[in-house]
Amino acid sequence: MSIEFRAIEPGEFDSLRRSLGLAFGVEPHPDDGRLRTCLPLSRTRCGFEDGLMVSTSGAHELEMTVPGGVVRCAGTTIVSVAPTHRRQGLLSRMMRAHLDDVREHEEPIAALWATDSAIYGRYGFGCSAVCDEVTIDRGHVELHRLAPSPSTVRFVEADDATTLLPPFYETIRRTIPGYIGRGDDWWEHYRFYDPDHERKGRTAYRYVVVDGEDGIAGFAQYRSKLEFAEGHGAGKVEVRELVGTTPESWAGLWSFVLNLDLIAEITADLRPPWDPVFDLLAGTRRAAATRSDSLWVRIMDVPAALTARAYPAEVDVVLQVDDPLGDVSGVYRLSGNGDDVSCRRVAAEADVAIDLEDLSACYMGRARFRQLARAGRLSGDRETLTRLDLAFGWDTEPWCPEIF
DSSP: OOOEEEOOOGGGHHHHHHHHHHHHTOOOOTTOOHHHHHSOGGGOOEEEETTEEEEEEEEEEEEEEETTEEEEEEEEEEEEEOGGGTTSSHHHHHHHHHHHHHHHTTOSEEEEEOSSTTTGGGGTOEEOOEEEEEEEETTOOOBOTTOOOOOOEEEEOHHHHHHHHHHHHHHHHTTSTTOBOOOHHHIIIIISOOOGGGTTTOOOOEEEEEEOSSSEEEEEEEEEEOOEETTEEOEEEEEEEEEESSHHHHHHHHHHHHTOTTEEEEEEEEEOTTOTHHHHBSSGGGEEEEEEEOEEEEESSHHHHHHHSOEEEEEEEEEEEEOTTSSSOEEEEEEEEETEEEEEEOOSOOSEEEEHHHHHHHHTSOOOHHHHHHTTSSBOOHHHHHHHHHHHOOSSOOOOOOOO
């Protein structure tokens, strides 16, 4: 198979959309300008056979929050192989071209959302965060007796939301590992994008905010759909985004969306496992949660990535890192505390032998060294692994509310 991997030209964008539609079984809408606006074409690496596009990949140029810091991140996206070219090694060859491009841009990490959780570990990506799809029955929305008094919320128009939400987001995004920077184009084409063809009988996005001492202290973005069953309101609310900065603001926003009239069910996707809603409700089991993997990360440069984050406990360990692709395999010593850390290659006996997939999975603060050791996926004595869990852990655990 003679395949050329290269960046696409502007005139090939429609071919890219067609290839994605065939691979994912969808019909891209002609008015959807998200990829055209936000994805640098120079960062695409698509496969061509005799001039025909048979695979696609690309990288958003992101800034991602990690524990105690921010790093440049290649947001791996639009990974697809034509149905006619499956099981021929094309994905591995394309990922090689894509990761070579990431390395050339000196991005310390790459990250993605996996359509299939069995694929990307073999390329060194590890599951760094999980999320919950939460469903709450409208009949069970009483708050716990110890819940704080909910803050007052107010509606804002969509135009006002475009002014209020971005600066608020900037104040919180550096505090939550997994959050990414959102430029103006990203806000317009991803977060505020609200065309009729995506509503499917639901309302346009609606916005409520909680006021704080300096600007807003939280917001919710949601849709609803009015339905009736046996003469009673049986509508649904779908929460797109909801975040607060104080216990009162979380309580106010959740109480508002849970108590809308004529509603039977509230759903919220891509929620963090630490969402306060589970402890705000009088009956925590009423918030039924279906957990799934979310953000997958690959460390592209071990010293650069490990020294870009902070560590809440002292760490001094020699790691033997095995990269499935061989790019960053080696022995490294990581030592330091807080944000004063060093990491370098050494010629020494390793304390811990770990695959890059698992090191990348622990990198964002969801530390699971001892758990992975119990599964036989890494080696090291329990004392060392306990110290690693303390050093790599972070409050708050990673949350990525952004599929890219």
